[in-house]
Amino acid sequence: MTSSPTFHELADRARAARDAAAYGQDALISCDRLVRIFTADGVEVQALQGLDLLVREGELLALVGASGSGKSTLMNILAGLDRPTAGATRVADHDLVTMSAKERLAYRRKTVGFVRQQTSHNLLPYLTATQNVALPLQLARAGGRRKARADRAMELLDLLDVAECRDRRPHEMSGGQQQRVALAVALANDPAVLLADEPTGELDSHTAEQVFAAFRTANEELGTTIVIVTHDQSVAGEVRRTVAIRDGRTATEVLRHSEVDSATGEENLVAREYAMLDRAGRLQLPAEYTRALGMRDRVALELEPDHIAVRPDDARDDRHGPGSAEERR
Ligand SMILES: Nc1ncnc2c1ncn2[C@@H]1O[C@H](COP(=O)(O)OP(=O)(O)OP(=O)(O)O)[C@@H](O)[C@H]1O
Structure with a gap:
């Protein structure tokens, strides 16, 4: 039997709860129980169902998930193009729920950059190319005079390895070049966050690799925090953090870190999968895992000294089932 806590223990717990950092305080992007409901022809679709996500400054993060899981809905909210139905979200100290229309416009111009899948939309x-990159500087009244803006545009085109496209219009560039120029446009105002929705979706794998390399350069050289939605396994497999969204919630995460093999001296990327535990204690188990063990509806839990065991329901028979004689007693 557990003994009742002493007065001092209760006082310590209260102090710890008070001093605990507020959710997402240190994060550049924070999504707190985000809900987005769409109504089409009288039918409600819950695109986001209490999604939690924290992204630290300087991260390069891939978002993956099945079609319809809510990725684009989340990106549109983070880009300031849409508002959540409920929940809170902050990006670089901007509250995206309470923001006025004027603040929203300034936010879209200066704080976030956005790259879309369709090369023709960017x-x-x-x-x-130079004029495209200089335009957001002009709109944000940043970047100084025309010459200074053109210099900044050239600097970015050079960094992303598309300097040769400086005087070309989009139809004179390949799809990969267009996406790298689009990245330069999105980076022109030095945004705190760069969002990209399937930026390599229309490209062949070799070109996609080059475009992804440009995103990596932006992250490493400029320190820009980047969130990329992708179906492309080679992109998702190369970033340090991949977050999977399922049914409008963050479900699992894969974190990768380099390890040096002591025998060969070779550096390898080691991946580990995590599940997200929300503040209500809810956990989504990957469908492959639950299917493999035939788990559904109810699972057996055991608290061990250093882990929690989740096992298939071993009481799934009439004697112990819900409403059984034993339980009713
Ligand atoms: N404007 C809208 N009106 C009605 N329903 C919408 C709207 N936008 C999205 N939805 C619905 O919300 C859900 C999530 O859509 P979303 O586009 O965010 O998914 P996604 O993960 O980006 O999918 P995909 O990978 O196919 O782009 C889907 O069921 C979609 O049909």
């Missing part, structure tokens, strides 16, 4: 067709 660039203005009648402007050259």
Whole structure:
């Protein structure tokens, strides 16, 4: 039997709860129980169902998930293009729920950059690469005079390895070049966060690799925090953190770190899968795991000294089932 806590223990617990950092305090992006409900033809679709996500400054993170799991909905909210139905979300100290229309416009121009899947949606067709990159600087009234803006544009095109496209219009560039120029446009105002929704979705694998390398360069050289939605396994497998969304919630995460093999001296990327535990204690187990063990509806739990064991329901028969004679007693 557990003894009742002493007065001092209770006082310590109260102090610890008070001093505990508020959720997401240190994060650059924080999504707290985000809900987004769409109503189409009288039917409600819950695109986000209490999604929690924290992203630290400087991270390069991949978001993966089946079609319809809520990835684009989340990206549109983070980009300031849409509002959640409920929940809280902050990006670089901007509260995306209470923001006024004017603040929202400034947020979209200065705080976030966005790269879309469709190459044709990212660039203005009648402007050259340099002019496309200089435009957001002009709109944000940043970047100084015309010459200074052109210099900044050239610097970015150079960094992303598309300097040769400086005087070309989009139709004179390949799909991969267009996406790298689009990345330069999105980075022009030095955004705190760069969002990309399937930026390599229309490209062949070799070109996709080059475009992804440009994202990595932006992250490493400019320190930009990047969130990329992708179906591309080679992208998802190369970042340090991949977050999987399922049914409008963050379900699992894969974290990767380098380890040096002591025998060969070779550096390998080691991956480990984690499940997300929300503040209500809810956990989503990967479907492959529960299917493999035939788990559904109810599972057996055991608290061990250093872990919690989750096992198939061993009482799934009439004697012990819900409403059984034993339970009713
Ligand atoms: N404007 C809208 N009106 C009604 N339903 C919507 C709207 N936008 C999204 N949905 C629905 O919300 C759910 C999540 O959609 P979302 O586009 O976020 O998924 P996704 O994970 O990005 O999918 P995909 O990988 O196919 O792009 C889907 O069921 C979708 O049909």
